[in-house]
Amino acid sequence: YLFVNGDGTLVYRSVGSMPVEKFMSEASIAIGEFSDPKPFAVWEDEYERNLNNKEFLWEYLQKRKKLRLNCGDVIDRYFTLSTKDEILHSPLMKTMADYQNFNVDGPFYQFLLNNKEEVMPFLSTIFRTKFDAFLVYIAKADIDRAAANTDEKLLGAITAALLKLQADEYPMAWRVGETRMKYFTQTADAPALSKEINQYATSVMGYDTKKIRAADSMALDQFEKDLAAGKLKFSSNESLELNRRFKGSAIATSYAYRVRDIAKSVLNVIDDKKQVAKAYDWIVYASGFSNNFTIGEVKASLLHKLGKSKEALSEQQAVINSYTEQMAKLNISSDKVMGRLEGNLQKMKEGKPTWGVDKNALQTRVTATPKLVK
Numbered sequence: 579y580l581f582v583n584g585d586g587t588l589v590y591r592s593v594g595s596m597p598v599e600k601f602m603s604e605a606s607i608a609i610g611e612f613s614d615p616k617p618f619a620v621w622e623d624e625y626e627r628n629l630n631n632k633e634f635l636w637e638y639l640q641k642r643k644k645l646r647l648n649c650g651d652v653i654d655r656y657f658t659l660s661t662k663d664e665i666l667h668s669p670l671m672k673t674m675a676d677y678q679n680f681n682v683d684g685p686f687y688q689f690l691l692n693n694k695e696e697v698m699p700f701l702s703t704i705f706r707t708k709f710d711a712f713l714v715y716i717a718k719a720d721i722d723r724a725a726a727n728t729d730e731k732l733l734g735a736i737t738a739a740l741l742k743l744q745a746d747e748y749p750m751a752w753r754v755g756e757t758r759m760k761y762f763t764q765t766a767d768a769p770a771l772s773k774e775i776n777q778y779a780t781s782v783m784g785y786d787t788k789k790i791r792a793a794d795s796m797a798l799d800q801f802e803k804d805l806a807a808g809k810l811k812f813s814s815n816e817s818l819e820l821n822r823r824f825k826g827s828a829i830a831t832s833y834a835y836r837v838r839d840i841a842k843s844v845l846n847v848i849d850d851k852k853q854v855a856k857a858y859d860w861i862v863y864a865s866g867f868s869n870n871f872t873i874g875e876v877k878a879s880l881l882h883k884l885g886k887s888k889e890a891l892s893e894q895q896a897v898i899n900s901y902t903e904q905m906a907k908l909n910i911s912s913d914k915v916m917g918r919l920e921g922n923l924q925k926m927k928e929g930k931p932t933w934g935v936d937k938n939a940l941q942t943r944v945t946a947t948p949k950l951v952k
Contacts, residue, residue, distance in 0.1 A: 579591065579592045579593075579601075579604065581605070581608035581611070581612075581619075583612055587617075588617075588619040589608060589611040589612055589614075589617035589618070589619050590604075590607060590608035590611045590617060590618050590619055591618075591619055591622070592604040592608075597936075599914055607645055618641060618645060621638050621641050624638075625638060625652075629655060630659060632656060632659050632660070635652060635655055635656045635659070636656060636669075638652060639652050639653065639656060643673075643676055643677060646678060647678075648678065648679045649677050649678065649679055649680075650679045650680050650681040650684060650720075650723075651681065651684075653670070653677065653680060653681075653684070653686050654681055654684040654685055654686050656670070656686075657684075657685050657686040657689065658685060662689075665686075665689070666696070666697070666700045667700070671697070671700045671701060672700075672701075672702065674701075674705075674712075675705060675712060678719070679716070679719060679720065679723075680716050680720070681720065681723070682716070682717050682720045682732070682735050682736050682739050683731075683732055683735040687713075687716065687717075687739070690713060691713060691739055691742060691743075694709065694710075697709075710743045710744035711744075711746070713739070713743055714740060714743050714746075714753070717736050717739045717740050717743075717757075718736075718740075718756075718757060718760075720732070720736055721733070721736060721757055721760050721761050721764070722764070724736060724761055725760075725761050725764035725765050726764075728765055730761075733757070733758065733761050736757055737753075737754045737757055737758065740753040740754065740757060741753070741754065747793065747829065748785075748836075749781065749785075751781060752778070752781065752782065752836075755774065755777065755778030755781065755782075756778065756836070756839075758774045758778075759771065759774055759775055759778055759839075759840065759843050760843075762774055762775075762843075762847075763843040763846060763847055763935065764935060764937075766846075766847050766935045766937070767847075768847050768848050768849070768850075771843060771844075771847050771848060772848055772850070772853060775840060775843060775844060775848075778840065779840050779856075779860060782836060782837060782840065783837070783860065783863065785833075787833070787867075790829050790830050790833050790867070791830065793829045794825075794826055794827055794828065794829050794830050795826070797825050797826065797828065797829070798822070798825050798826035800825075801821070801822060801825040801826070805818075816907075827868070830867040830868060831867065831868045831870065833867055834864040834865070834866075834867035834868035834870070834873060835864075835868070835870075835872075837860055837861070837863060837864035837867075838861060838864045838872060838873050838876055840857070840860055841857040841858070841860045841861040841864065841876055841880065842876050844856070844857035844880075845857060845876060845879055845880055845883060845933045846933045846934055846935055847935065851884065854880060854883050854884055855884065857880055858877070858880045858881065858884065861873060861876050861877045861880060862877065865877065869900075871897050871900050871901040871904065871919075874893060874894075874896060874897040874900065875894070875897050875919065875922070877893055878890050878891075878893035878894035878897060878922070878926070878932075879894075879922065879932045879933055881893055882894075882926050882931075882932055883931070883932075883933060887926065887929075890926050891923070891926050891927065894919070894922060894923045894926060895923065897919060898916075898919050898920065898923065901915065901916070901919060902916075
């Protein structure tokens with residue numbers, strides 16, 4: 579899509595098929611670019627001519643960051659033109675958390691991964707304690723690029739990086755299982771996903787959930803102590819209760835979402851009825867840890883895929899009712915979410931699938947970046 583002004587000057591371009599909401603978001607960016615004396619399209623056209631110009635690369639990086647575009651290749655190019663000391667003292671170290679993407683197989687991410695002790699002193703104090711979690715987040719996000727290019731070598735680099743980083747409350751092997759599951763879901767490789775997901779799901783379902791309940795109980799006890807000591811203040815009783823419920827169920831909810839995502843991967847890619855039936859059992863299990871509407875949503879679609887139309891319609895309507903009630907209590911709403919829920923209800927009534935992988939949307943997310951010239 580080319581966005582041009584009245585005299586024919588290109589101010590913004592966007593690549594790939596996309597749903598209406600994404601297109602409108604792109605159009606909003608384009609409108610902002612109309613008033614910029616140097617719109618994004620001009621920066622793009624100048625990039626190839628300035629591959630060795632650090633000052634240009636830095637400014638271009640700020641432009642891409644502002645527009646929330648993939649910055650991985652530009653960061654790597656900037657890094658290769660810098661010495662270690664220049665990088666450590668550069669603004670990039672202070673603003674690292676502002677970027678959405680790094681290339682895990684690129685030189686900058688590998689530098690961060692392999693030189694954490696040297697990097698730490700140059701980070702903000704708060705960021706130091708969350709640095710490993712940030713690197714985990716970035717590595718997981720790079721799966722989109724691996725899947726879009728069907729790049730199993732990059733998948734291997736991502737999983738290797740994840741295993742080098744500090745463990746969280748769950749087994750380290752789950753990082754690998756989750757990442758490989760996401761990759762084979764996005765590439766719609768049903769045989770590979772089936773093999774991967776059964777191993778991962780067996781480990782997740784076999785986890786000692788007493789640890790989850792105990793951790794949430796401890797968090798809630800600490801919350802109550804802090805509240806009694808006057809360390810916490812809330813604007814209303816509703817806000818207090820909302821925070822109390824969150825503190826007492828945060829880890830259980832996180833676990834439920836993990837199980838939900840496993841069931842959803844089966845829903846979107848695998849047609850084998852026995853596997854879909856397993857996924858249904860998993861989503862029922864997840865509902866024992868959280869009543870979030872997205873869990874009911876997956877449950878309804880799995881019933882639909884199993885041919886249980888009446889039960890699917892009933893479940894989906896219950897999800898819509900629950901979502902409406904929850905949003906009314908919070909005094910917020912999302913037309914996008916409601917549109918999806920009601921759209922899937924209509925698809926169920928018409929006997930159409932409510933599952934599948936949108937490869938065009940995946941490609942759009944990862945192609946809005948210049949290629950790094952070697």
